[in-house]
Amino acid sequence: MRKKHELLGYTSMWLVAVLVLIALLAQSVGDARIVNYSGMVRGATQKLVKEELNGQRDDALILRLDGIIDNLQTGRGEYQLNKSYSGAFQTELAELKSLWGDMKTEIDRVRVGEAGGQVLFEMSQRHFELADRVVMSAEEYADRKLIVSISFYLAVLLFSVAIYLTVGRRGRAAVEKSLYSDHLTGILNRAGFEAAADELLHRQPGGEYCLLEFDVDDFKFLNSTYGYELGNELLCALAGALSAAYHGAELCARLDADDFVVLAKRTGREQKTLRELLAQALRTPQLAGVGEFVSFTTGGYEAPAGERVQTMMDKVSLAHTSAKAGGRGCTAWYDARLLERIQQESQMNNRMARALEGSEFRLYLQPKYRLDNLEMYGAEALVRWDYPGRGLVYPDEFIPLFESSGSIVKLDFYMLEQACIYLRQHIDSGGADFVVSVNFSRVTLYTQGFFAAVLDIVDKYRLPHRCVELEVTESAFNGIVEPVVDKLAALQQKGFSVSMDDFGAGYSSLHLLDKLPIQVLKLDKEFLRENSREERVKHVIAHVVELAHDLGIAVVCEGVETREQMEFLRAAGCDRAQGYYFSRPVPSETLQVPKRQAEPVG
Numbered sequence: 203m204r205k206k207h208e209l210l211g212y213t214s215m216w217l218v219a220v221l222v223l224i225a226l227l228a229q230s231v232g233d234a235r236i237v238n239y240s241g242m243v244r245g246a247t248q249k250l251v252k253e254e255l256n257g258q259r260d261d262a263l264i265l266r267l268d269g270i271i272d273n274l275q276t277g278r279g280e281y282q283l284n285k286s287y288s289g290a291f292q293t294e295l296a297e298l299k300s301l302w303g304d305m306k307t308e309i310d311r312v313r314v315g316e317a318g319g320q321v322l323f324e325m326s327q328r329h330f331e332l333a334d335r336v337v338m339s340a341e342e343y344a345d346r347k348l349i350v351s352i353s354f355y356l357a358v359l360l361f362s363v364a365i366y367l368t369v370g371r372r373g374r375a376a377v378e379k380s381l382y383s384d385h386l387t388g389i390l391n392r393a394g395f396e397a398a399a400d401e402l403l404h405r406q407p408g409g410e411y412c413l414l415e416f417d418v419d420d421f422k423f424l425n426s427t428y429g430y431e432l433g434n435e436l437l438c439a440l441a442g443a444l445s446a447a448y449h450g451a452e453l454c455a456r457l458d459a460d461d462f463v464v465l466a467k468r469t470g471r472e473q474k475t476l477r478e479l480l481a482q483a484l485r486t487p488q489l490a491g492v493g494e495f496v497s498f499t500t501g502g503y504e505a506p507a508g509e510r511v512q513t514m515m516d517k518v519s520l521a522h523t524s525a526k527a528g529g530r531g532c533t534a535w536y537d538a539r540l541l542e543r544i545q546q547e548s549q550m551n552n553r554m555a556r557a558l559e560g561s562e563f564r565l566y567l568q569p570k571y572r573l574d575n576l577e578m579y580g581a582e583a584l585v586r587w588d589y590p591g592r593g594l595v596y597p598d599e600f601i602p603l604f605e606s607s608g609s610i611v612k613l614d615f616y617m618l619e620q621a622c623i624y625l626r627q628h629i630d631s632g633g634a635d636f637v638v639s640v641n642f643s644r645v646t647l648y649t650q651g652f653f654a655a656v657l658d659i660v661d662k663y664r665l666p667h668r669c670v671e672l673e674v675t676e677s678a679f680n681g682i683v684e685p686v687v688d689k690l691a692a693l694q695q696k697g698f699s700v701s702m703d704d705f706g707a708g709y710s711s712l713h714l715l716d717k718l719p720i721q722v723l724k725l726d727k728e729f730l731r732e733n734s735r736e737e738r739v740k741h742v743i744a745h746v747v748e749l750a751h752d753l754g755i756a757v758v759c760e761g762v763e764t765r766e767q768m769e770f771l772r773a774a775g776c777d778r779a780q781g782y783y784f785s786r787p788v789p790s791e792t793l794q795v796p797k798r799q800a801e802p803v804g
């Protein structure tokens with residue numbers, strides 16, 4: 203709309219300039235005609251007098267001269283001469299006209315022989331001088347007018363050019379601004395950041411800088427759960443806090459969606475400063491109830507002086523990607539080791555599909571025991587990757603990778619199927635009731651069709667649903683619970699049991715316990731590492747157990763490595779346990795499961 207107005211403005215401005223030019227040209231043509239006709243009056247009168255003195259009459263010429271003089275005086279007449287507004291010209295013309303009147307009387311007298319012609323001749327001399335002055339006045343006037351007109355025209359032209367340039371510059375600045383800044387938050391965008399960083403680093407050639415790139419964990423999820431408006435609110439709050447802190451010799455930008463970058467002077471505390479700033483930005487009334495669940499994943503790079511901005515950006519982006527594979531809230535710094543790891547990780551991700559087809563993922567089972575009678579009642583399914591050329595690779599190395607690439611979903615269902623195959627064989631070979639628990643990543647949990655897929659796989663092997671337990675890590679319940687609760691409740695309805703894994707490792711979800719459809723609470727192994735404060739831990743465990751029991755939830759503790767720990771858990775009222783004390787995870791085919799007891803006869 204503004205562009206249209208500007209175009210209209212330019213066009214009319216140039217149109218006015220052209221019209222002014224045409225008017226000026228017409229004017230100067232008119233002025234030239236006045237000069238010409240004045241000259242004609244001068245010459246024609248001389249000719250007429252000569253003819254009259256020679257006895258030749260020329261009434262037509264007299265009439266013509268009358269007409270021209272009248273036209274020059276009034277601006278009206280058949281000669282279409284403009285009226286000249288020069289005062290000198292008009293005065294002299296009036297004088298000339300009066301002399302011309304006298305001359306005509308004298309001509310008449312000469313014609314009838316009343317006069318000899320001497321007077322007429324003298325009159326014609328005077329007339330010539332007067333006419334000469336008239337011509338000169340006309341010329342002077344025309345020249346003056348031409349100069350004034352040209353000056354005026356040049357001024358209009360200059361003015362137009364000046365306006366054109368100013369508006370053009372303003373337009374260019376506006377275009378630049380829209381190209382270089384982020385529409386939502388108003389801070390720099392990627393292109394703007396690259397240009398500004400380039401300029402800044404040129405201005406400070408020896409400056410020691412650090413680049414930090416971060417994003418909001420699970421931003422898509424926040425958006426879809428709380429709505430885009432809140433998502434935008436969050437982004438604007440972050441951008442506002444960043445731009446207030448990083449300006450002048452430091453920069454910040456929103457690169458894309460929930461990705462931000464900061465170019466900060468190196469202090470050694472850059473990351474801490476940024477974290478504090480972001481935490482502060484989340485404490486606004488608009489973000490109440492959401493801000494406390496928001497976390498950030500960060501990549502960092504300490505750039506050496508003189509490096510190109512683009513290279514710096516590539517490196518920090520690699521660090522950021524690598525941090526994301528580490529999970530929520532992680533930070534990774536770019537260095538040579540990281541590069542090597544990234545290459546290895548990308549190899550793993552690329553191999554994933556082939557590994558599934560080639561059965562490189564192995565089902566390991568770690569038995570679980572009842573603490574009252576120390577009987578094995580089930581096992582946890584744990585994946586191992588038999589990686590060609592590397593041997594067994596443990597899940598911590600690839601699960602986070604697969605979570606960020608999304609391929610974890612396939613792996614989780616693959617492991618569920620392996621567990622089902624195992625259980626089918628176990629039942630078919632007369633095994634006692636046995637429960638295999640399968641780990642499900644929060645990524646898998648949030649996929650569409652999760653419920654149906656679990657049901658399909660388990661039913662394909664005609665297994666009683668009570669034999670399959672789903673282990674869902676506690677962090678899956680952070681903040682955003684409703685969709686998870688519905689899915690798990692539906693599975694529970696179908697007879698599956700659900701276990702909350704790693705309880706106590708992250709934020710404690712004690713307040714959620716009564717709202718969640720879970721039958722088992724799995725205490726994180728870290729509880730048992732807190733030896734120094736044993737009494738206190740015991741107290742906490744006892745308290746959690748009591749609360750869980752009140753809600754009809756069984757408690758299992760993982761990571762039991764010693765007899766003391768086992769005794770300790772038993773004393774604390776814990777129901778079940780799992781850990782190296784009992785058994786390490788073993789290949790499923792080597793697990794010794796108790797057989798079903800023979801039915802009592804009779």
Ligand code: C2E
Binds near residue numbers: 598617704
């Ligand atoms: P987790 O679910 O907490 O599994 C328990 C981890 O603790 C296992 O590590 C197990 O080997 C280890 N562990 C068991 N007993 C002890 C002990 O007494 N002491 C110590 N220090 N550790 C013990 P693992 O097998 O390396 O698995 C690591 C994590 O990978 C698992 O933690 C689980 O979160 C994940 N994971 C494993 N398999 C799968 C899977 O099929 N799908 C998904 N989504 N995640 C899986």
Ligand code: CA
Binds near residue numbers: 582673703
């Ligand atoms: Ca687990």
Ligand code: CA
Binds near residue numbers: 704724727760
């Ligand atoms: Ca665990």
